[in-house]
Amino acid sequence: MEKEFEKKELTKKSVNFSGWYNDVVLRADLADYAPVKGCMVFKPYGFAIWENIQKILDQKIKEAGVPNAYFPLFIPENFLKKEKEHIEGFSPELAVVTIGGGRKLKEKLVVRPTSETIMYEMFSRWIKSWRDLPFSVNQWCNVVRWEKRPRLFLRTTEFLWQEGHTVHRTQKEAEKEVKRALDVYIDLYREFFAIDGVFGEKSELEKFPGAKKTLTYEMLMPDGKALQGCTSHNLGQNFANVFNIRFQDKDGKMKIPWQTSWGFTTRSIGALIMVHGDDNGLIIPPKLAPIQIVVVPIFQGSQIDKKILKRVDDIKNILCDFKVEIDDRKEVSIGWKFNEWEIKGVPLRIEIGKKELEENKITIVRRDNWQKNLVDFQNIHNEIVAVLNSIQKDLFNKSKTFLKENIREVFTYDEFKNTAHYYKGFIKAFWCGDSRCEKNIKNETKATTRCLAGDSGRGKCIYCGRKATKKWFFAQAY
């Protein structure tokens, strides 16, 4: 078993990106395929990344005044049918319970693909007056959307997420909330995931089924395809209308409130893997790493040096505010250990052998650029803080550069097709907003609109040549 592990080479990211992805997920012990098609198992090392994400995001959500709650997994089928676009969007992806407690159910129950409908039924019972607004709630849970082409983390029938839902007195307030929620996600991706991206409004075709407007953060993967990182929806009054949510306003009149919802999923871990990993395995940014530092004592031959072990212990104590793993296993070689922690993407390795001990130093090796340094033992803590910060920053800068270099603005459809075919990446172009052009572009180039690019002007639609005032980001997407 162990020998096999050492021998088997990791698929090279640079040679076979998709093979590398599956290989690294399994070999780094992040996850495994489940016996149910389309589902996955989050193994402890992979789940620990999600727990780190949860901890950060949960705090940000609470700081914004949104408390956690929990709503049922099962949704009566007729609830989903109330909002026309919503059921049209989700119906091909539903898992349906038809038997409960040994009996055929009179009304089928859908396993939640998202919780708007079940939540808003409750909101309509709870919200009565303007004093109850803004009303907000968040839920961490599992959701199910039947997946025909599953990929670990990226597309699975069951996945984990957080879904926030808010209700407001005015449209303006709802619009502000949609942006606030997206800003939290942007910060999370940039500061913690160290992944730069573009963000903005989705097109009519790409928006959430039932929403008035959807905002997104879109990241570029190394293969030039885009990945939608999260979404924040302005639901307008669509759901409030059909779920009969009404409030008595200050003027005594009954009014329909404005709603938002926003979600962040375990899919984000897929982006983390793809963006930072290399031929040797994962590279996890220090701020999300389950293990930030691995300490490997290096003995001469098979002789265990107690002084070295004592020093390892000291290091562990000094670095008690970091997530440190001591690898003093005897049954595997040093080379094996290095290899394993590299695959697992631990951002920093500390080596401590006889030489280091004599010189009162430690050797540190960065996972991201293999930089090796001797550091004074007295200085460990400060040095480690600095190096981890530097890794986090460098990973982000690399991602930022990659993004910048892979946004290409085009003005003719020939250029567009060429870019979509040879370079991939984000293509920035004028589009008239007509869904027919968008569909044709997708059919002909595989590229879809990812989001509004933000800059406007006077231009011509890249496809039909009609007048267009807005530029959009296009890309082939995951």
Next chain:
Amino acid sequence: MEKEFEKKELTKKSVNFSGWYNDVVLRADLADYAPVKGCMVFKPYGFAIWENIQKILDQKIKEAGVPNAYFPLFIPENFLKKEKEHIEGFSPELAVVTIGGGRKLKEKLVVRPTSETIMYEMFSRWIKSWRDLPFSVNQWCNVVRWEKRPRLFLRTTEFLWQEGHTVHRTQKEAEKEVKRALDVYIDLYREFFAIDGVFGEKSELEKFPGAKKTLTYEMLMPDGKALQGCTSHNLGQNFANVFNIRFQDKDGKMKIPWQTSWGFTTRSIGALIMVHGDDNGLIIPPKLAPIQIVVVPIFQGSQIDKKILKRVDDIKNILCDFKVEIDDRKEVSIGWKFNEWEIKGVPLRIEIGKKELEENKITIVRRDNWQKNLVDFQNIHNEIVAVLNSIQKDLFNKSKTFLKENIREVFTYDEFKNTAHYYKGFIKAFWCGDSRCEKNIKNETKATTRCLAGDSGRGKCIYCGRKATKKWFFAQAY
């Protein structure tokens, strides 16, 4: 709306216990009935209690070296059928998915009622050698067991829980783990829930379907019925056998490992409500309270006193390590506020009015015994620490006394029937261990075995009169 709230009296706990329970759960905003029969909605205030429990228990689980992971919600029907007792026990309670992605499924998928089967299929792939043992994993998730007589928190079709699963090289090690896990739960109930209980082994009839042995913590509710607080199972080699989990031992031979599983659910919140609450509402022990202290500024008439508000602000800063709520609402009366926070069971209230300000004091009022004290402003922090500790301790002592007073040892079946009928509570009696006696006792008195009482000797079975060496706790149970 608001007027109604003030007027409507809370059902009295002392008059109608079951009515009081439902009333207080709804009025304290802990939860609501869901539109799907048997399911419930955890509202933010109720969910915050679960989050507090999770935080404490998750830390204890991690300290024991058990990492979190996540396994699929859906289990292929044939997995559940592999362990005979297991499927017999769970089959009446299953929810079954028969449609996925718009198509009828070839193999039905069961929504997990517990995860032994799906996890152990994976364990059989992962565990190869004695070096992989002990292997352990924990999961926080939702589970579904169809419930015909639902009650909020206590019995719901969907509930939330933590399930830990471990695999061991030896039987002895597994046995130790089962006890260790139970000990964690006992501590949790005693130290944090402030609820005393009895604990021990379950009978053959009452144990977990598929387990070799089940340990339980059983608490007594004010109506004299017992509530099972958690369980820890020694699964023996039953599941390892059928799921083909094998490991190569140090001697080179392939062996079957020993397994345990242990769980703690949102049902525990039901116990918390029932045990501590009173005619005025909830009483939440300080260590689990979402709000530990409510500060109510008291103004003379409608005039807002800025000095008082300033003092309230100072108090909040001094008490920043507590969960403090400031209630400075203008639209409701002081009486209303007191009433609301009493229903919600906030353990301590601070009042600050003109008198307190002038004397440089604050008034504190305990929720559990209504004790009212004037405390020097200089001394707030220390006083609050002491009072909250005292509340926590007093609630536990009250529970301890109640338990002690409601364990009755009986030696004849007439005494047994009398006690079961008139006093309820725990009945301690010799029982021969024959399931037929156990079933007859249940049919005739509604009392079931809760767990082994621990003390043994020479006696006669309370039912059949045959020789018996072990005493058991019996009670009518939730």
